[in-house]
Amino acid sequence: MRLDYLSIFPGYFDVLGISLLGKAAVNGLVDVYAHDLRDWTHDRHRTVDDTPCGGGAGMVMKPDPWGEAFDEIIGTEPDPSVHVVFPSPSGEPFTQSVAHDLSSVERIVFCCGRYEGIDHRVIDYARSMWTVHEVSLGDYVLNGGEVAALAITEAVVRLVPGFMGNPQSLAEESFSAGQDGLLEYPLFTRPVSWRGLDVPEVLMSGHHGRIAKWRRDESIRLTRERRPDLTDSDVSARH
Numbered sequence: 174m175r176l177d178y179l180s181i182f183p184g185y186f187d188v189l190g191i192s193l194l195g196k197a198a199v200n201g202l203v204d205v206y207a208h209d210l211r212d213w214t215h216d217r218h219r220t221v222d223d224t225p226c227g228g229g230a231g232m233v234m235k236p237d238p239w240g241e242a243f244d245e246i247i248g249t250e251p252d253p254s255v256h257v258v259f260p261s262p263s264g265e266p267f268t269q270s271v272a273h274d275l276s277s278v279e280r281i282v283f284c285c286g287r288y289e290g291i292d293h294r295v296i297d298y299a300r301s302m303w304t305v306h307e308v309s310l311g312d313y314v315l316n317g318g319e320v321a322a323l324a325i326t327e328a329v330v331r332l333v334p335g336f337m338g339n340p341q342s343l344a345e346e347s348f349s350a351g352q353d354g355l356l357e358y359p360l361f362t363r364p365v366s367w368r369g370l371d372v373p374e375v376l377m378s379g380h381h382g383r384i385a386k387w388r389r390d391e392s393i394r395l396t397r398e399r400r401p402d403l404t405d406s407d408v409s410a411r412h
């Protein structure tokens with residue numbers, strides 16, 4: 174999998190050389206390339222923004238640098254196998270399902286904007302050439318797309334076959350398909366007693382059926398308490 178990042182702050186992506194992602198890069202599972210959008214400007218100030226047409230506050234990212242960067246980094250021929258991700262406050266929700274879909278893609282280009290956003294023609298042009306995902310991390314406000322691109326990267330790459338040491342751990346996580354849309358149950362490890370707090374006895378019983386029931390019940394309880402939006406009528410009936 175090749176990952177490209179276009180940003181006026183390419184240093185954000187230095188972190189991708191650390192921990193598991195660094196290991197994946199070493200193992201050849203993932204190739205990471207960060208690019209400075211200003212390398213495709215031609216004026217002395219390396220300008221990437223301008224005032225919004227129609228007025229309004231803030232600045233908008235000019236289309237020209239993006240187009241020239243696309244030409245050099247991706248190419249000038251349409252190729253739907255290239256997936257271009259635009260993090261955006263007005264994007265569709267980024268979900269585990271989207272992460273799963275992207276984990277089987279060979280090439281992803283992250284377009285990380287700043288200011289009030291990117292000239293919309295950049296996204297329209299990208300849609301005419303590649304497979305585009307305009308996604309939002311959630312209902313809160315970031316200053317640009319870089320942090321979102323990092324989060325999306327981690328969510329996607331950890332699903333790439335061969336990346337996680339124990340793929341079984343993926344199956345038991347919150348939001349994974351195997352969890353039936355439920356949140357993950359509470360986790361415990363040794364010591365059995367810690368600062369007057371004990372591991373639930375059932376987890377030390379060795380009775381796998383009881384343990385499985387306790388975990389299911391806890392997942393249902395937590396989901397109903399914290400994420401009623403995840404429990405549709407069918408799921409409630411099944412639980």
Ligand SMILES: N#Cc1c(N)n[nH]c1-c1ccc2c(Cl)cn(Cc3cccnc3)c2c1
Pocket residue numbers: 260261262264285286287288289290291308309310311312313314315316317318321
């Ligand atoms: N993904 C996501 C996401 C999220 N969940 N919050 N904020 C963002 C996000 C993503 C991309 C940009 C670009 Cl380009 C510029 N900004 C700053 C901004 C903030 C508020 C309104 N308009 C622009 C971005 C914020």
